[in-house]
Amino acid sequence: MAGVTVTNLVKTYPSGNRRATDDISLDVADGEFLVLVGPSGCGKTTLLRMVAGLETPDGGTVTIGGRDVTRLPARERGLSMVFQSYAIFPHLKVRQNIGFGLTMQKVPKPEWNTRVERAAELLDLTDYLDRHPAQLSGGQRQRVAVARAIAVDADVLLMDEPLSNLDALLRLQFRAELKKIVARLGTTTLYVTHDQAEAMSLGDRVAVMRDGRIAQIGAPMDVYDRPGERFVGGFLGAPPMNFFTATVHQGSLVVDDQSVPAPASLASWNDKKILAGIRAENITITQGQAQEGVEAEVEVAEPTGSAILLTVRWAGGELKVQTGPGLRVAPGDRLRLELPAAALRFYDPETGLVLA
Amino acid sequence: MRQTRPALLLIAPSIIFMAALFLWPLIAGVTQAFHGPDGPTTQYVRRMADDPYFWEALRNTALLIVVLIPLQFALAIVMALLMRERPRFAGLHFYIWVVPLAISDLAAGLVWLSIFTDRGYLNSVLDGLGIPTYSWLSFEHPQTMFLAVVVAELWRATSLVFVIVIAGLQGVPRDYDEAASVFGATYWQRVRHVILPQLRPSLQVALILRTILALEAFAVAQALTGRNFPLLVGETYQWYYQLQNPNVATAIALVVLALSIVAAVGYLRLMRP
Ligand SMILES: Nc1ncnc2c1ncn2[C@@H]1O[C@H](COP(=O)(O)OP(=O)(O)O)[C@@H](O)[C@H]1O
Ligand SMILES: [Mg+2]
Numbered sequence: 001m002a003g004v005t006v007t008n009l010v011k012t013y014p015s016g017n018r019r020a021t022d023d024i025s026l027d028v029a030d031g032e033f034l035v036l037v038g039p040s041g042c043g044k045t046t047l048l049r050m051v052a053g054l055e056t057p058d059g060g061t062v063t064i065g066g067r068d069v070t071r072l073p074a075r076e077r078g079l080s081m082v083f084q085s086y087a088i089f090p091h092l093k094v095r096q097n098i099g100f101g102l103t104m105q106k107v108p109k110p111e112w113n114t115r116v117e118r119a120a121e122l123l124d125l126t127d128y129l130d131r132h133p134a135q136l137s138g139g140q141r142q143r144v145a146v147a148r149a150i151a152v153d154a155d156v157l158l159m160d161e162p163l164s165n166l167d168a169l170l171r172l173q174f175r176a177e178l179k180k181i182v183a184r185l186g187t188t189t190l191y192v193t194h195d196q197a198e199a200m201s202l203g204d205r206v207a208v209m210r211d212g213r214i215a216q217i218g219a220p221m222d223v224y225d226r227p228g229e230r231f232v233g234g235f236l237g238a239p240p241m242n243f244f245t246a247t248v249h250q251g252s253l254v255v256d257d258q259s260v261p262a263p264a265s266l267a268s269w270n271d272k273k274i275l276a277g278i279r280a281e282n283i284t285i286t287q288g289q290a291q292e293g294v295e296a297e298v299e300v301a302e303p304t305g306s307a308i309l310l311t312v313r314w315a316g317g318e319l320k321v322q323t324g325p326g327l328r329v330a331p332g333d334r335l336r337l338e339l340p341a342a343a344l345r346f347y348d349p350e351t352g353l354v355l356a
Numbered sequence: 357m358r359q360t361r362p363a364l365l366l367i368a369p370s371i372i373f374m375a376a377l378f379l380w381p382l383i384a385g386v387t388q389a390f391h392g393p394d395g396p397t398t399q400y401v402r403r404m405a406d407d408p409y410f411w412e413a414l415r416n417t418a419l420l421i422v423v424l425i426p427l428q429f430a431l432a433i434v435m436a437l438l439m440r441e442r443p444r445f446a447g448l449h450f451y452i453w454v455v456p457l458a459i460s461d462l463a464a465g466l467v468w469l470s471i472f473t474d475r476g477y478l479n480s481v482l483d484g485l486g487i488p489t490y491s492w493l494s495f496e497h498p499q500t501m502f503l504a505v506v507v508a509e510l511w512r513a514t515s516l517v518f519v520i521v522i523a524g525l526q527g528v529p530r531d532y533d534e535a536a537s538v539f540g541a542t543y544w545q546r547v548r549h550v551i552l553p554q555l556r557p558s559l560q561v562a563l564i565l566r567t568i569l570a571l572e573a574f575a576v577a578q579a580l581t582g583r584n585f586p587l588l589v590g591e592t593y594q595w596y597y598q599l600q601n602p603n604v605a606t607a608i609a610l611v612v613l614a615l616s617i618v619a620a621v622g623y624l625r626l627m628r629p
Pocket of ligand 2: 045046
């Protein structure tokens, strides 16, 4: 077992005109499951490939288990990887594919067999060991790729969007299974995805990336509840966090003729504009004659089964509101919304960074 | 029934082509080899078998294939693997290695003749260095004669294998290399366990083509050695033009055809995954 430390990694591709990773530093503890998440093109794959040794950084170091591996080729880094394209060898049977790493290490035959069979069992592949990859479904190939990666008992497991080629249902199933398997092995895992739901559900910690930098890193619920910048709030969560601009005025947030109570910590922003954010599920609807809260009009109501997602318009623009499935509303209905002060997050309207 | 007519119409051109360019010459050839003025006969075949040149040609052709083809494949694969590492001036290297493809075999034979002949470039260089010269192509020196034919054929025909292997390599995604190296494969393990197995179809094609072409090798040896190093196809030429006996010539041609078919089928069976 080993932790991974990445220090000041910089990489610019010869053909690229900006940095693919821009001075990234990151610490993955021994046995931790860390998810790198971010929109496409933000440098996740590049970072992972530099850890793997498939890409040479322009600057910075990669340390695995306390050993500086920056200059070592991939095969000497003692890690294993699940590729987005699976990259399982079409000319080898499932058994030989799973055992590929063991074959390269010249593991003796009896041990080779037990380890391949254990990995196959863990991924429900026992019945397919003598097939060629072409005779497998996409989901099964995916399993072979994972089985090959865990059969070698590496210190560090890298995965690049391993679920992105599966259909939605399989992805959900396999996500839970993957979490179980990796937890059981206790391997240090670096996992790349562009899917925020996957990141939230799998990671011990998630690192949200943007334009080659890490915007925020932390436990999933921390990052979700307290986004460090507007970008993170807008990226994590479905629906993403709601944002609106308001003016702080004598302990209230004023938007047009509407106002909501503001926390005392905003005193220094009196009479200035700030950006406020709130999650859809933290907004409560007060129907009837109540006078508190702000006024809004329903534009769209989308039942999702377990909840109803409303798109409403109020003085501050559009808001997504998530509410229980019992509510009966139709487009055009007028509601009053409560925006609890404790659930509001405040950001600098210029930089998008959270206000301390 | 209604479906058959348009189908027949559609494949008719290729049937006609095959019949005109393959079946008919084959039948004509078999007839010529086994049919004399007095009806069916084996006299031409016997005449062929009684000729010591025939057996020497058969032996030489086999020897050439056995020595040449492994060398060519080793060279072509190494060259293609070098190209895959994207060296500097890769385009130029590729161009230089592929040039022989565009040169006719007789011209290639003449080029190498000007090198190996008694007053050729090789001996001039040796002489210039004060080393005694040597009659490379003399019938008294069958080893160097064979060597000269091998070198000339190697230069002339390796590029074909090279081009086929290059094309095959382009179908092997880099992902596989990367996966293999992450899982601890050294360069040679990658070549052995990942690249070569995936090249199998290309190698198969190249092997069949090269064997058949080697069975037909003729002009290079002819230019370099005349009839001192007889080859099968050279013998058909000899019988047809020099000895004016098209029947025996055809009998030898049928032997070449039979060997080609055996080789092709053999490779296909041998290299089945
Ligand atoms: N081989 C490459 N050559 C040039 N530019 C690349 C290459 N690979 C990635 N990039 C660029 O680097 C940036 C980061 O890419 P990548 O790490 O693949 O992002 P992600 O995996 O987060 O989608 C992108 O702008 C991309 O266009
Ligand atoms: Mg990627």
